[in-house]
Amino acid sequence: MFNKYFSLGSRSTIDVNCTVTAVMGHLTSTDFENTNSIAKWCNDDLQLQYLLSTVPIRTYVQGENNPQIALNIYNLCERADHLIICTDCDTEGEYIGWEVLMAANYGLHFEKERDCSVLKEALSNKVRFNSGNVWRMEFSNVEKNHLKKAVTNPKKLDPKKVEAVRTRIEFDLRTGSILTRYLTNHYRKTPYAEDAKNLLVSYGSCQFPALGFVVDRYDRISNFTPEEFYYIYIKTELAKNKVGWARPNLYDRFATSLIYENVINMDSDVVTVSSVVKKHRIDYSPQPLTTVELQKECSRLFNFSAKETLKHAENLYQSGFISYPRTETNCYPPDFDFDSVINQLSNMPEYTPYCEKIVNEGALFKKPRNGSKNDFAHLPIYPLLSVSQNVKNTWTSQKKLVYNFVCVKFLASCCKDAIYNTCTVTLNWGKTSTQEGVDFVQKAEILQEANYKEVISLMFSKNQKKGKSKEVINLKLAELKVGDKIKLLETGVGIGKTTPPPWLKEAGLITLMDINGIGTDATIGEHIETLKTRNYIKCEDRTKYLKPTALGISLIHGFQKMGLGPIITKPFFRSEMEQSLHKIISGQLQGRDVLNQCMRSYSKVLKTTIQKGHILIGEAKVN
DNA sequence: GCAAGGTC
Incomplete structure (x- = not known):
């Protein structure tokens, strides 16, 4: 050998x-x-x-x-x-x-x-x-x-890879140090500095773009002016709820009323089925699990912070229950032994019936749909060991949830996709030889094959059934044919208001950081935590909304007003640097040159910040 | 004391 x-x-x-x-x-x-x-x-x-x-x-x-x-x-x-x-x-x-x-x-x-x-x-x-x-x-x-x-x-x-990392280290250290020192010094002179000696205002090439995302959402929400819009609705024998028209809503009340008067004058108390389109919709089984996905889902489902999730996953990894939890890989090697993992999980009674349907290429089995990400260092996150009820009883409820999540996601990823029959029905009101009338669209979706969804149900508490009335409507819709007439119960002009985008939650921030290359699988959670400990953002207890504090807002707005927004508060500079690092690895650039170029940019940043620092401080006082 | 990246 x-x-x-x-x-x-x-x-x-x-x-x-x-x-x-x-x-x-x-x-x-x-x-x-x-x-x-x-x-x-x-x-x-x-x-x-x-x-x-x-x-x-x-x-x-x-x-x-x-x-x-x-x-x-x-x-x-x-x-x-x-x-x-x-x-x-x-x-x-x-x-x-x-x-x-x-x-x-x-x-x-x-x-x-x-x-x-x-x-x-x-x-x-x-x-x-x-x-x-x-x-x-x-x-x-x-x-x-x-x-x-x-x-x-x-x-x-590979000396080039070493050089690339060395370049990143030096860049992060030097840029982080100068701006952290500058900001700390200057914010100690503002009303934020209740405890001037201990106030620390840090800058980092990851934390600032991350803060930028939170403040950006805040800006979009606070600058939002709602607008009224109008639409025509009907209620039919099919269902109790209102159905809005198929066309985009109008911002003109008068125009909407005109259209409404046209059709109401037809004196017709029925709508006619003008088209029925039946299709299949494939609901894909989940992909192999990466750190970022684990954190996003645990935040969404259980309200865990990214850091908490990783802590529990780490704990499970160290005691041998799951594979390495810091990974960007969402594909399995061709010879991966799925059966041995499924067999292991079938030791747990609540999983046994499902495992039996999956193991040995059982009725539900399908090889996981591989994703395109591979860090070439680790496999996706999957369970290694089953746990006895006795041991499980000693775990915290959060640890149980994370373990259960990893197991269920693994089993679900080894299942066939779910298939829905969809039916889209267009109802027309008021069509004649001279006018088009108004279209209303109703959609029905009936689950034909649950497959992986059967397994996913293990993740949620029992007795979670969807309203039966909806299923009845679905069935009624699916039976309709073109030309059928349906009795109208009510019609009218509805008024709505445009709504601002929703507040960012942790899952959304993780997504933004991930797609913009801010931080890595192992550090994204840490960066979000830093924003909290520096008092740049706050996570609301009840809603889990991430909102910037006055300090966080003043930092981002301040840099934007100094004209440094694109380089300091946006992810572009960091992404550009990552690309330069790749060029070091491919031999197109030298580490020294990349560093010199970055430092020239930051030298200008520092000069501007020192010259226009009063803007930052002014911003701080206003808030 | 400060960055971001590993890891326990």
């Missing part, structure tokens, strides 16, 4: 001692050289330019357990001929791989500035672990054959 590492042909045999050890995320932190307390920098805005460009940064082993971990790697490597790095197969994983390589060569002592040139040094032959004996294993799950393949096809660390 290890022949390639020793440049041996496949027929040779060799005895290899293999030691496996681990890291826990990043080994290092990156910070400015010397201590740079906020207090020190807060008093002089002009000095902030130095923090942005000149003050050197250093990367050093930091964290509660990391010195021991780095030392452990160093000690074990003393006896090793080869080093195989098996961190996650994403860019952050590549960077952590570089940290491991540094620990192997230098132990704890890489507190000196060691940039990517040192990686080149490490990959040349100047150090003990170098391009000749350091390997990178590429794997995305721990299935046996997959791992075997990865071990027998070792790759090399």
